[in-house]
Amino acid sequence: MADNSQGSSSQSYWEGYKEFWSERFSFLENYSKFIKRDKPIPSWSSSDVEEFIASDPVHGPVLKSARDAVQFGIGGSALGALFTAGYAWKYSRSLHGAGLSFLAGGIFGWTFGHEIANHALQLYRVDTLAAEVKFLEWWNKKSGGY
Numbered sequence: 001m002a003d004n005s006q007g008s009s010s011q012s013y014w015e016g017y018k019e020f021w022s023e024r025f026s027f028l029e030n031y032s033k034f035i036k037r038d039k040p041i042p043s044w045s046s047s048d049v050e051e052f053i054a055s056d057p058v059h060g061p062v063l064k065s066a067r068d069a070v071q072f073g074i075g076g077s078a079l080g081a082l083f084t085a086g087y088a089w090k091y092s093r094s095l096h097g098a099g100l101s102f103l104a105g106g107i108f109g110w111t112f113g114h115e116i117a118n119h120a121l122q123l124y125r126v127d128t129l130a131a132e133v134k135f136l137e138w139w140n141k142k143s144g145g146y
Contacts, residue, residue: 018027034140036064044139069121076111081102086098
């Protein structure tokens with residue numbers, strides 16, 4: 001009898017744990033109809049994205065700003081990786097330390113680049129995930145996915 005109560009206790013704990021994290025990642029449900037498919041969505045090109053940006057007056061500019069923010073992330077990643085690896089190499093002359101600094105600097109630079117983009121392009125005011133979902137719906141309809 002003690003085993004049964006312990007099993008139900010751990011099961012209720014597991015259910016609570018799943019519920020907690022499903023609430024935190026509920027935004028992923030927006031993408032479930034595009035991810036959980038039998039046949040994947042066909043690839044799109046930059047011209048397709050530009051066509052969507054021109055055709056949708058609400059979500060088009062938001063998607064364009066989100067695409068521009070990626071350039072900040074790439075620049076920040078490159079700067080962060082090179083400067084931290086150079087600094088580590090200058091003071092330690094350790095190849096594995098410089099390599100790890102290169103990876104960590106790239107990740108930190110990407111993060112800081114996106115934060116700068118969020119403020120410079122004022123992405124905190126708009127819903128970029130909704131624009132991405134609208135683009136995927138538009139592309140799915142255009143490519144004959146429905």
